[in-house]
Amino acid sequence: MLKKANVNGVAPEVLEGARSATESASGAAVEIKRWSTGRKRSVVLRLLRGEPVDAVSREVGVTIAELEQWRELALAGMDAGLKARTSDPLEARLNDAVRHVGELTMEIEILRKERELQARRPLTGRRSLT
Structure with missing residues (x-):
């Protein structure tokens, strides 16, 4: 009330x-x-x-x-x-380049981890040529 x-x-x-x-x-x-x-x-x-x-x-x-x-x-x-500016062409190119660098960085990290895993494994999975 x-x-x-x-x-x-x-x-x-x-x-x-x-x-x-x-x-x-x-x-x-x-x-x-x-x-x-x-x-x-x-x-x-x-x-x-x-x-x-x-x-x-x-x-x-x-x-x-x-x-x-x-x-x-x-x-x-x-x-x-x-x-x-509403659409700056240089900024669009810069954004594409930054995205591409990020993708490449992730790819490098994945490959490094794979190499580390292979280095830890014993010689299994390898065939002799003879």
């Missing part, structure tokens, strides 16, 4: 639920010690859309240098994502 909470005497902003992570009810910036990827992404998108860095910095309570670093990391990640 569910209990209903008594909401009398509770501040309205507590009951509102989703409030900006960087603003309190009065609109003043609140210091956030740990930023999630989603929050960083939203701030960087604001910067990429052309909002002034100093205004965003004041609003979210993060230094301009850190915001610039977030933007550079985002752009670097975007560059890396755009450079990725």
Whole structure:
């Protein structure tokens, strides 16, 4: 059975639920010690859309240098994502070569073990030529 909470005497902003992570009810910036990827992404998108860095910095309570670093990391990640090829012919050849080397290595190990087993056996199974 569910209990209903008594909401009398509770501040309205507590009951509102989703409030900006960087603003309190009065609109003043609140210091956030740990930023999630989603929050960083939203701030960087604001910067990429052309909002002034100093205004965003004041609003979210993060230094301009850190915001610039977030933007550079985002752009670097975007560059890396755009450079990725869907089907690189050199990578396909490399994968084939690695697979072939693995097969040859297994074959060599099997032959070595067979040679060791034959070396341990006495001269059984050998025929004389005369």
